[in-house]
Amino acid sequence: MELLMIAVIGILFGCGTYLLLQAHLLQIIVGLALFSHGANLALMVSGGLKRGGPPLLTIGAPYADPLPQALILTAIVISFGVTAFALVLAFLTKQVCVSNDVDELAGG
């Protein structure tokens, strides 16, 4: 299971890198969103994956580590906020600079 998740993380980062290298700002932002998904999954795997273990101390032996879940929650909120900001910024850039193409922006 963990190997599968690690493969998924790798695929997410691979796709994200491909999108980052595209010319359009929106594609870049989607690429960054994939990056943050990959990183969040990595946080989840970092605590070890197991089934049927709620993160409660009172129930006895096989309980899950609650810390990675708390970390992911924080990271998701942050990446949500930053992605929203990046989208608005791209929108504003489109309005002010009349282009969302990175090459054209760099030239202007």
Add this chain to the structure above:
Amino acid sequence: MIDQLFILFVILPVLTAVILFAIGPRSVWQQRASLAVVALLWAFSLYGLVHVLQTGIVVLRMGDWPAPYGIILVADVLSMTMVALTMTIALAVTLFSLPTVDRARQEHFYYPLFFILLMGVNGAFLTGDIFNLFVFFEVLLIASYALMALGSDADQLRETNIYVVLNLIASAVFLLGLAATYRIMGTLNMADLAVKMQAQAENPLLTVLAMVFLFVFGTKAAIFPLYFWLPGPYFPPPAGISAFFGGILTKVGVYAIFRTFTLLFRHDPSFTHELLLALSAATMLFGVLGAISQMDVKRILSYHIISQIGYMILGIGLFTPQALAGALFYIVHHVIVKSALFLISGAVQETTGTTSLKALGGLATRSWFLSALFLVAALSLAGLPPLSGFFSKFIILQAGMHEGRYGYVAIGLLGSFLTLFSMLKIWNGVFWGADRAPTRPAGLRPLLPGVVLLVSLTIGIGLFPSVLYRVVDAAAGQLTDPRVYIEAVLGPQTPGSGILPAERTSQ
């Protein structure tokens, strides 16, 4: 009791920001409250620094959960020095912002955003938990994105896009590094990490972690070869913002390198710190070469940030108590002088409308006082005695000589020589010669208090370097012996738990 008040460095800015958001952007209280809160925090940060120097490390446990389980703030001498420095710059920048921030920017929440930025910066300096370091990084970054884009002209938006994308990549890698750290070490509390990493010093994965974090913090600190983003974003925003970004924001990355490479990654200095040395040399050299080729005051100053970050990294790469003290001395000096120079360039921009060397000239005939302020700050940046820059470079380079690293010392000297050259270029282009600069009807006098504060500080440090040296020496002492930090956070350690005050042997 007084220890509990250290939470104010994080809480008070965020409270102020919320109140300023609430009272409406047109209120006159935006300016008054900002100045009052910043002045209060500034005074308290100086008091806090003295307190930490006298009584040792202050540890705050949120909700009184024992470390390593709860969230903690740790104020050691290094942290408090950085906080005091941040608040000093914040005070100067606020003084400069009052007359220069235009109506439109104020109505789009300039002051609340600035306080959120302050919260993030202070939190990043004070946290004792590497995941919270990530969180505070994000807080300060998102505030900085907004401040950078505020005003929305085409240049600003373009540069902000680059800055946002770059920092998001670094953040994703930061998260990956945290996930890997948690997987390998099972903790994210820095003191606990230090204990566990020392116990597993043979684990080859530690060096991998070190490199991941070096990439992340190196991107934020703009060290070679990750500095390519820096000159752009600092150019278009108003000078107050450039001054704070140029002075403090890159130094948050440098602080993170200091913290991690003195506390956590000290298992194999012959690889990690040797690499830092090589990177520092390249950073010093390429930054200053970039500065020489520029023809705009703010761009020259931005490239100099890169070169000077090289000196700080040189100190951590040498990894002796004296080198660390020198690097900290350098940070204090650099932040003060660099912000002063950015504010001066802002004053030039306010009164003439440009910062291009080709369009300016002869400002010395208009204001001898502004020119004198620039000259003092510029000579200090280049490292001429008796200003603060001389002592900071002297201490680092002397430490380099002790270690027998003559090549790096030579590069450092070459760097300061070229710095002097480009400062004289600004002097010739902006202040010297016939008065041919355009005029704008803005008054110069209200812009000066913040600049005067910072320039008198650099003169003060130059006249009484021993005062500051005592502070940075205490900080370096705590950095060289991580036991002090670990025991302050986790309580007394059992003897033989493997925490050695490992000093680097000279090679």
